[in-house]
Amino acid sequence: MALETRAERTPSKGTGTRQRPVRGGPRGLWDSTLGKKAVMAVTGLVMLGYLVAHMLGNLKIFFGSDEFNGYAHWLRTMGAPVLHYEWALWLLRVALVLAVVGHAVAAYQLSRRDIRARPTKYAHTRRRTSYATRTMRWGGVILALFIVWHLLDLTTGHAHPGGFQEGHPYQNVVDTFSTWYGNVIYIVAVLAMGLHVRHGFWSAAQTLGVGNATRDRILKTGANLLALVLTAGFVSVPVAVMTGLVN
Numbered sequence: 001m002a003l004e005t006r007a008e009r010t011p012s013k014g015t016g017t018r019q020r021p022v023r024g025g026p027r028g029l030w031d032s033t034l035g036k037k038a039v040m041a042v043t044g045l046v047m048l049g050y051l052v053a054h055m056l057g058n059l060k061i062f063f064g065s066d067e068f069n070g071y072a073h074w075l076r077t078m079g080a081p082v083l084h085y086e087w088a089l090w091l092l093r094v095a096l097v098l099a100v101v102g103h104a105v106a107a108y109q110l111s112r113r114d115i116r117a118r119p120t121k122y123a124h125t126r127r128r129t130s131y132a133t134r135t136m137r138w139g140g141v142i143l144a145l146f147i148v149w150h151l152l153d154l155t156t157g158h159a160h161p162g163g164f165q166e167g168h169p170y171q172n173v174v175d176t177f178s179t180w181y182g183n184v185i186y187i188v189a190v191l192a193m194g195l196h197v198r199h200g201f202w203s204a205a206q207t208l209g210v211g212n213a214t215r216d217r218i219l220k221t222g223a224n225l226l227a228l229v230l231t232a233g234f235v236s237v238p239v240a241v242m243t244g245l246v247n
Helices: 025-031 033-063 065-077 087-117 136-154 169-176 180-207 216-242
Strands: 003-011 017-023
Touching (some): 025 033, 065 169
């Protein structure tokens, strides 16, 4: 593939920087810093949409076992009769996996690129970034590990406490949050998710060119409210089980 005249500056030993040619097309977009940030923004918004839908579905547990189990059954019959049982759900899972992988790879490569660009630490020690910004990396690791545990717990049942009951998600959720470690793992992951969403939503808006001088305050407020609503919505389920509101 031919190389464009456009180039990115990368650090080099000695004086100054050297010009690194950037390929055109999709490969060139992926190789560029802006392209990786765009991938992170788009995949982040895809996952954010899923989180909102997932939280709303989780809240159905407050309407009783029939409502919650009926919702779980509907997820497996989406698209019927055009699609077979669970086909739509598996398509959704594949799309989410691709979004998670693309998000994680872009984040890792941007982090490595940033480290190479600044091989020495800043002279000053005062922190300029927020707590959420500084913990984005570890928050992502926590969320990745949580996803694995969550799937093994409530999807496959391999890590489920007691006997996993296929087709009875209401009881499975109650069983999980009837254990201290199930609550700790879930709540810690949800708090990490809240911080991740708060900073990620703002970053995505900036990357996609939504923010400007007049919209910045609205976007920041929206990011805070969105993170707060998602955190409260997800945490409400284990709290309800712990307090006996859901049993």
